[in-house]
Amino acid sequence: MHASQSMTKTILTLKKAPHVPLEAEVISPDVFSTLTHDAVCGLTVFLGKRQLRLDEFFDVEGPGSENIEIHGDAARVKWIGKTMTRGSIKVHGNAGMHLGAYMKGGSIEVTGNASDWVGGEMKGGFIRVAGDAGGLLGAAYRGSVTGMSGGTILIGGIAGTELGMRMKRGTIVIGGAVRDFAGLQMKGGTIVLMSGAELRTGAWMARGTIISLKPIKLMPTFGQACTYVPTFLQMYARHLNTLGFSLPCDLKNGFYQRFTGDSSVPGKGEILVWQPASSSRGS
Amino acid sequence: MLRITGGQVYDPANNVHGVVRDLCIENGRVVADVSGGRTIDASGMIVFPGGVDVHTHVAGAALNFARGMIPEQQRMARAITRSKVQRAGIGGSTPTTFATGYLYAGLGYTTVNEAAVPILSARHTHEELHDTPILDKSCCALMANNELLLDLFEAGEFEKAREVTAWLIYAAKAYGVKAVNPGGVTGWKWGKDCKGLHDVVPGYNKVTPGKIISALAKIVDDLGLPHPLHLHCNNLGAPGNFTTTLETMKLLEGNRAHMAHLQYHSYGGDDWYTMKSESATIAEYFNAHPNLTTDAGAVLFGDTVTITADGPWQHLLYKLTGKKWGNIDVENETGCGVVPYVYKEKNLVNAVQWAVGLELLLLINDPWRVFLTTDHPNGAAFWRYPEIIQLLMSSEFRKEELKKLAPKAMKRIILPELTREYTLSEIAIITSAGPARALGLKQKGHLGIGADADVAIFNAGKDVARMFSYPRYVIKSGEVVIEEGEIRKTVDGKGFLVKPHYDPKIEDYIRPLFQQVYTMSFDNYPVEMSRIMHPDIQPCMPHNL
Numbered sequence: 001m002h003a004s005q006s007m008t009k010t011i012l013t014l015k016k017a018p019h020v021p022l023e024a025e026v027i028s029p030d031v032f033s034t035l036t037h038d039a040v041c042g043l044t045v046f047l048g049k050r051q052l053r054l055d056e057f058f059d060v061e062g063p064g065s066e067n068i069e070i071h072g073d074a075a076r077v078k079w080i081g082k083t084m085t086r087g088s089i090k091v092h093g094n095a096g097m098h099l100g101a102y103m104k105g106g107s108i109e110v111t112g113n114a115s116d117w118v119g120g121e122m123k124g125g126f127i128r129v130a131g132d133a134g135g136l137l138g139a140a141y142r143g144s145v146t147g148m149s150g151g152t153i154l155i156g157g158i159a160g161t162e163l164g165m166r167m168k169r170g171t172i173v174i175g176g177a178v179r180d181f182a183g184l185q186m187k188g189g190t191i192v193l194m195s196g197a198e199l200r201t202g203a204w205m206a207r208g209t210i211i212s213l214k215p216i217k218l219m220p221t222f223g224q225a226c227t228y229v230p231t232f233l234q235m236y237a238r239h240l241n242t243l244g245f246s247l248p249c250d251l252k253n254g255f256y257q258r259f260t261g262d263s264s265v266p267g268k269g270e271i272l273v274w275q276p277a278s279s280s281r282g283s
Numbered sequence: 284m285l286r287i288t289g290g291q292v293y294d295p296a297n298n299v300h301g302v303v304r305d306l307c308i309e310n311g312r313v314v315a316d317v318s319g320g321r322t323i324d325a326s327g328m329i330v331f332p333g334g335v336d337v338h339t340h341v342a343g344a345a346l347n348f349a350r351g352m353i354p355e356q357q358r359m360a361r362a363i364t365r366s367k368v369q370r371a372g373i374g375g376s377t378p379t380t381f382a383t384g385y386l387y388a389g390l391g392y393t394t395v396n397e398a399a400v401p402i403l404s405a406r407h408t409h410e411e412l413h414d415t416p417i418l419d420k421s422c423c424a425l426m427a428n429n430e431l432l433l434d435l436f437e438a439g440e441f442e443k444a445r446e447v448t449a450w451l452i453y454a455a456k457a458y459g460v461k462a463v464n465p466g467g468v469t470g471w472k473w474g475k476d477c478k479g480l481h482d483v484v485p486g487y488n489k490v491t492p493g494k495i496i497s498a499l500a501k502i503v504d505d506l507g508l509p510h511p512l513h514l515h516c517n518n519l520g521a522p523g524n525f526t527t528t529l530e531t532m533k534l535l536e537g538n539r540a541h542m543a544h545l546q547y548h549s550y551g552g553d554d555w556y557t558m559k560s561e562s563a564t565i566a567e568y569f570n571a572h573p574n575l576t577t578d579a580g581a582v583l584f585g586d587t588v589t590i591t592a593d594g595p596w597q598h599l600l601y602k603l604t605g606k607k608w609g610n611i612d613v614e615n616e617t618g619c620g621v622v623p624y625v626y627k628e629k630n631l632v633n634a635v636q637w638a639v640g641l642e643l644l645l646l647i648n649d650p651w652r653v654f655l656t657t658d659h660p661n662g663a664a665f666w667r668y669p670e671i672i673q674l675l676m677s678s679e680f681r682k683e684e685l686k687k688l689a690p691k692a693m694k695r696i697i698l699p700e701l702t703r704e705y706t707l708s709e710i711a712i713i714t715s716a717g718p719a720r721a722l723g724l725k726q727k728g729h730l731g732i733g734a735d736a737d738v739a740i741f742n743a744g745k746d747v748a749r750m751f752s753y754p755r756y757v758i759k760s761g762e763v764v765i766e767e768g769e770i771r772k773t774v775d776g777k778g779f780l781v782k783p784h785y786d787p788k789i790e791d792y793i794r795p796l797f798q799q800v801y802t803m804s805f806d807n808y809p810v811e812m813s814r815i816m817h818p819d820i821q822p823c824m825p826h827n828l
Contacts, residue, residue: 143354145606 010040011061012054014072021096022047022057025079027068029087029106035064066106070095075115081108084125097134100127103151116160117141122170124150128243132176135160138167148172148189154243164191167208173245183210186269190236194245205262205269213248213274222261222271229255230272253277284309284320285761290330290740293711296720296729300708306330308736311760315732323763325740328755331711332730333393333737337718338513338543338578339659340590341383342397342411342422344404345611345619349588349660350377352609353623356586369770376587376660384416384773386666388764391739391754393776394719394727397422398461398513398543399592401613402429403803405455409814412778417759419735419819421722421779423513424455425592425617427462427495428469431796436490436498445502447793449785452508454809456780458722458821459510460503461543463592464517465495468618476595478518480530492517493534500538506783507823509723511539511576519596522552525561532568532575541721544580544658545569546640552695558632559695560639566646576721577647578656581640581671583663584626584633590661594618615800626663631695634688636662638696641674641681645701650712651720668714669751675705676747710751723821724779736761778815783823 010032023046032040040063041055054060057077058070066087074080075094085104094112100119107126116134119127120141133155138148139162147166158176165184173192182197185204193201196214203219211233229249233256237247248254256272285308291301307317340346350357353376360375363382372382387395400408400422412420426432426448435444452460466484467477473485480493500512516531518524528548532540542548551561569575591597594610597620601608609621626633640662647653655672659665674681678701685699693699705713719728726735740756757765762774797805812818 141355141358143352143356143358145355 007067008065009062009067009069010065011069011071012058013061014058014070014074014077016057017073018047018057018076020048021076021078023078024054024057025082026054027070027077027080027089028082028084029066029068029089030084032064032068033066033087037063040064073112075113081106084108094131095129099129100125103127113157114155118155119148119151119153121146122148122151122153126152128154128156130156132157133159133174135162135179136165137163138170138172139163139165140167146187152243154245158195164189167191173240173243175245177214183208183269186210192240192245192247202262202269202271204265204267206265206267208269209272210269211247211256211272211274215273216271218259218271219262221264222259223263225258225260225270227255227257227275233272248274248276284317285736285758285763286317286320286322287325287330287738287740288322290325290328291743292330292730293708294332294716294730295708295712296332296716297731299730301329306730306738308738308758308761311736311762313730313732313734313736321763323740323756325756327743328740329707329743330730331391331739331741332715332719332728332734333739333757333759334387334391334714335718335722335724335728336387336392336395336656336659336665337541337654337721338398338580338656339395339665340398340661341387341395341415341659342380343400343408345399345590345592345621346377347407347411348609348611348619349590349621350379352607352621353377353588356588356623366770368773374664374666376664378664378666380411380414381416384418384776385770388417388757388759388770389754389768390666390668390751391741391757392665392714393417393737393739393757393759394419394421394722394724396420396458396510396718396722399423399425399463399515400455400457400461401425401592401617401619402451402455402457402808403613403616405457406810406814409456409778409810413814413816415776416773417764417776419727419737419777419779421458421510421724422455423459423461423510424452424457425463426451426460426499427465428467428592428617430469430615430800431793433466433469433484433487433490433495436494437487441498441501443789443792444498445505446785446789448499448502449506449783450789450793452506453780453782453785456778456810456812456815456818458779458781459508459513460499461513461515462496462499463515463617464519464596465492465499466490467492467517468592468594471594471598471618472612478521479527480517480534493530496531497534497538500535500540504538505825507825508781508783509821509823510721511541513541513543515543515591515593516548519547519591519593520550520600522550522554522558525549525551525565528565529568532572535574536572537574539574540576542569542575542577544656544661545577545643545653546580546582546636546662547658549639549643550635555632558635560635560642560697562639562642562646563697566643569652570646570648573649573652576652576654576717577643578654578658578718579640579644579671580656580658581644581662582626582633582636583657583667583670584628584637585663586623586625587660587663588621588623590619590621592617592619594620596620597622600624614802628687629689631689631692634692635695637688638692638698641671642696642698642701644671644675644705644713645698645703650705650709651717653713654718654721655713669748672705672710672714672751673748676710678702678704775816777817777819779819779821780815781821781823
């Protein structure tokens with residue numbers, strides 16, 4: 001985000017999209033930062049059960065550094081930025097599954113689409129995807145009790161099912177519509193749905209906040225609490241504005257309806273649904 | 284042919300304590316001398332008989348259930364990659380079958396006793412043991428909640444119960460008899476438990492845990508099994524349970540018994556807030572009663588998963604943790620519970636548990652009667668044994684570790700007062716010679732002429748945990764399986780079992796009853812001998828104390 005002209009970069013250009021997913025958790029600033037050009041080329045990636053060199057798939061430019069650029073369609077390159085703690089990765093094109101999984105710091109930007117499990121169990125850092133994302137974004141991996149526990153994920157397009165599953169802290173903002181079970185078993189943190197969601201939003205949620213700017217179908221286990229514009233939202237809106245998302249929070253324009261649940265757990269989570277002033281006058 | 288020269292040999296069973304001498308091996312046995320063949324220079328190293336684990340859970344339905352329940356731990360577990368000599372697998376708190384063999388051998392262990400096998404899933408257990416390389420294996424069949432037996436105890440038919448027990452042991456191709464929470468697991472099927480020895484088992488009128496324990500201990504001695512009754516007492520894990528444990532030990536006077544994971548049975552206090560160590564009381568009684576052996580069931584801090592046939596206890600543990608819980612019913616025979624668990628230093632209860640395990644190992648005077656275990660994976664995974672060895676060998680290190688506990692814990696434990704330090708000979712006893720003797724395996728746990736050539740060779744060094752984590756050489760049945768800390772060769776292990784005497788006519792009694800109450804056909808029940816890899820039937824000799 002704060003790229004300076006003089007900083008060193010490592011540029012990876014995909015030679016040819018792999019025919020099966022390539023597992024490339026070595027593509028991380030933490031791994032690259034101290035390595036020479038040759039050492040980066042010689043890093044191990046997994047194609048199925050085969051262990052191969054990174055440079056069999058990518059042309060590598062520049063020495064290892066904390067700033068990595070990826071060019072070409074990396075939709076089948078998995079685990080980019082896994083466990084990274086610093087630096088930046090910019091993907092010009094698509095990224096594969098598990099982008100930024102377990103990451104603790106640094107930033108990842110994708111100009112195209114990303115696949116499932118973006119930011120799985122991430123603890124901190126920043127991920128922005130301009131296009132669409134798959135399901136299980138910021139979610140807990142199978143068997144884990146806790147999903148994302150910090151950091152920010154911004155998706156410009158749509159996202160799949162179970163986003164933010166078991167998330168505990170952090171922020172997820174989705175520009176497009178999302179599918180079923182957003183915030184499943186959520187324990188904390190914030191999910192902002194700029195274009196609403198399909199079914200069962202907030203199922204099993206214990207705590208946390210889901211904000212939807214479009215009317216959504218709620219489960220019967222959510223009860224209406226009140227209408228209001230919470231103070232924290234104004235600060236939140238200011239922050240999201242700098243990231244390119246505009247969250248309405250002015251009483252002149254409308255208010256939020258607050259629903260609490262999921263009472264089948266029973267939970268103390270909240271879902272805030274924006275009611276524009278014009279529509280509220282109409283009803 | 285193999286000659287190991289220059290090493291300091293620790294063979295306490297033969298009264299050898301750190302003497303530099305040669306060890307000669309031929310045809311998988313220790314021999315007096317060999318000419319030719321390979322020579323291993325073990326100068327500056329110590330030579331131990333291969334380790335023997337008297338109580339562990341490494342195979343079977345319950346363990347497999349646990350493996351499936353903890354993907355979150357397995358993702359973080361050590362990966363074992365495939366090579367020319369080893370298969371791929373993962374470590375962690377429930378290693379995969381092949382990995383279990385590699386990891387045990389990687390500690391210098393060569394024999395293990397799988398401590399809890401429901402007869403109904405014995406076939407599965409043997410299949411997994413078949414795929415656990417390098418190690419020699421034995422297993423104990425669960426009997427204390429078997430309703431065929433409880434019905435006979437209810438009717439007062441002791442003789443017939445003995446015949447049925449003998450038949451069941453051989454049907455399971457087992458080596459010993461295990462009793463877990465006698466009566467309590469049967470009670471669990473009614474949503475109840477048996478905490479006291481005189482509680483009547485739900486569903487019965489006369490049977491009590493006390494009666495089951497006495498009867499099974501006597502049956503095991505009458506049948507002359509090489510290993511005594513392997514007993515997991517009632518009331519495991521509960522504050523104040525030491526009184527139940529004492530009563531149980533008193534009940535066993537006149538019979539042999541192995542008290543499994545005694546750590547979990549030595550707590551005082553009235554509830555979780557007042558729980559404290561009663562290891563001194565337990566150890567005092569234990570020291571005076573040579574009919575008993577025990578294993579520590581020590582706890583180490585960290586993530587693990589608890590697995591036991593003790594269904595009601597696991598339900599309580601689940602209520603305490605509020606996380607995951609698995610419960611299995613094994614028809615007519617037993618139950619099982621699986622609960623992932625984290626032992627934390629700052630948790631008062633966990634701190635007491637950690638201390639009690641070590642206290643028992645330090646307070647029981649005779650190392651030939653107390654063995655190193657963690658009740659794998661319940662207290663910690665077996666590959667963490669070297670950490671316990673380090674704690675036992677250095678009171679300074681214990682002092683350092685005690686500092687990590689919550690200060691409140693200090694009043695609940697006596698570990699800070701104990702200054703005993705284990706010697707290398709004593710370590711060889713609690714990890715090998717002692718458990719081998721308790722299991723009645725005469726060819727194991729020593730390096731005398733004729734013994735199985737299972738040998739672990741360690742670099743002598745001050746860092747005890749490191750030294751016992753990475754043996755330089757491990758030799759199994761005369762083959763060098765580990766060299767320079769790497770697996771070089773994997774060999775098959777043996778399966779130890781017993782065939783106690785019974786009247787074949789007992790099948791006429793079991794068959795119709797079985798067809799009536801089991802969902803399995805009688806003919807499919809006994810495990811075929813062909814399922815056991817390299818079976819080795821050990822003799823039974825009646826024991827009279």
